[in-house]
Amino acid sequence: MRLVAATVYALRIPFVESFRHSASDRRWSDSVVVRVRDDAGHEGYGEGTPRPYVTGETVETMVDHIAHELWPRVAACEFPEGAGLADISALVPDTRLAGAIAPHATRAAVEIAIVDCHLRRTARSLGAVLPPRRARVTYSGVITAGPIERAARHARQMRAVGLAHVKVKVGFDDDVARITAVREALGPGVSLRLDANGAWTFERAVDVLDAVAPLGIAAVEQPLPRGPVSELARLRQATTVPVMADESVVTLGDADALIAEKAVDFLNVRLSKCGGITRSLAIAARAFDAGVGVQIGSQVGETAILSAAGRHVIATLREVAFAEGSFGTLLLAEDVSVESIRFGHRGEASVLTGPGLGIRVIEERLRQRAVAVRELTAER
Ligand SMILES: [Mg+2]
Structure with missing residues (x-):
């Protein structure tokens, strides 16, 4: 060709x-x-x-x-x-x-x-070369920054549609109040993660995580800015909340360094920042070998094209702790595919079987x- x-x-x-x-x-x-x-x-x-x-x-x-x-x-x-x-x-x-x-x-x-x-x-479908291990995948909801009342409202909506996993953006002055309000709105049955997008200092991270750990936090994503891996490793020792790298893992070398330093419990592997399907699978394979969990996603705001590629990767991997993406028209005024890609009730979506990305x-x-x-x- x-x-x-x-x-x-x-x-x-x-x-x-x-x-x-x-x-x-x-x-x-x-x-x-x-x-x-x-x-x-x-x-x-x-x-x-x-x-x-x-x-x-x-x-x-x-x-x-x-x-x-x-x-x-x-x-x-x-x-x-x-x-x-x-x-x-x-x-x-x-x-x-x-x-x-x-x-x-x-x-x-x-x-x-x-x-x-x-x-x-x-x-052929991408599923023919990446055989799915499950018929459907389950996506997380993401609560964007903004007033706490709005975050709580979104949390209630996500609980109402049966989402099992929710992530809330943090890194603001009101983090503890925000996380508390979201947890209250979600109830105890929904898995809750935090994403600081690198906004915290080491001390701030420890303070917030100490305060909210009793609320049941499944993971904290990128608590510190991308920087020395040893800092993230030190934070992981200082908190009981599992640590996930996002901005810190762009390349396979990044993943290797994070794993070697025992700096993470999870890697957030996103197809776009990680350089595509094959690279993302390679990073996920390194994580599995090391007993590190993976979250697979695209990048918030992606169209059906990247969502579809992500769906195949999520469906084929042995174990995916958390899946993100496929918001489709929940987020975009209009998507670009004939088929709707957005997840439905409980965050579930079927694997794609049509030619190519499907x-x-x-x-x-x-x-x-x-x-x-x-x-x-x-x-x-
Ligand atoms: Mg993130």
Whole structure:
């Protein structure tokens, strides 16, 4: 298989309600979709969600990096007809981007698009190469920052629809009151996690965690900023709340260092920041080997494309402690696929079985929602 053309869409889809946490306040999804076309006319879609505070990428640098670095290199490749995921991933090069930890959102978008295209060429589902171990996956709810009353209201709504797992954004002056109110609204039967997005100091983290540990906290995500792994390891020793790394785990090397230092109980593996399907699976495999749990997700604000890829990864892994994403139109004013991807009652959603990622993308909608569209062709 050879790729002959690509289209890059810089999307800006408004959120139903603004999504705020300690590191950002977003009112629309910033995501970049890539469509590739092969020499037989098959198409595939991929998506990356660049976050300056995670990988160091922005929508602008991502579009530019695809156009100038990644596309010319994958367009020059011959993808063997019988290629597996690892073979495809090996042909998507690791590139460097000034100021970025790694241009992983870029890589994820391109890798996923090629995988989707390659599978569609042979009318296979991603589930054929990543066999699902379960028929449905169960997603978490996420409570964004904002007034405590609103957080409690959202918690009550999530409890009412039967969600089993909820995460609340923290990293503010009122954290203890906020977590207490959310726990009260959820009742004791719902698993509750915290996400500080690196907003706490060591001392603040210990204080808040000491205060809320009796409320039953399943994990605290990224309590400290990305930095020395030893600090996170020290915090893990200082609290009874299980520690999860998010912004601290972008590369396989990050995962190895966190595991070696015994700094985490969980790794939050997200397809976009971790560089795509194969890299995410590799990080998850390292975690399993070390007895570290995984949370699998995409990036809040992703469209059905990244959600679908994430669904396959969640469904195929041996054990997933927590699953995130697939908010679809719970968050986006409009999604981009024919099939609704959003989870339903109890946070459940079925595995996808159609060709490629298992969704049909509405290309016209991508054009409508794009603030920039870049057409690329292969130079032969
Ligand atoms: Mg997080």
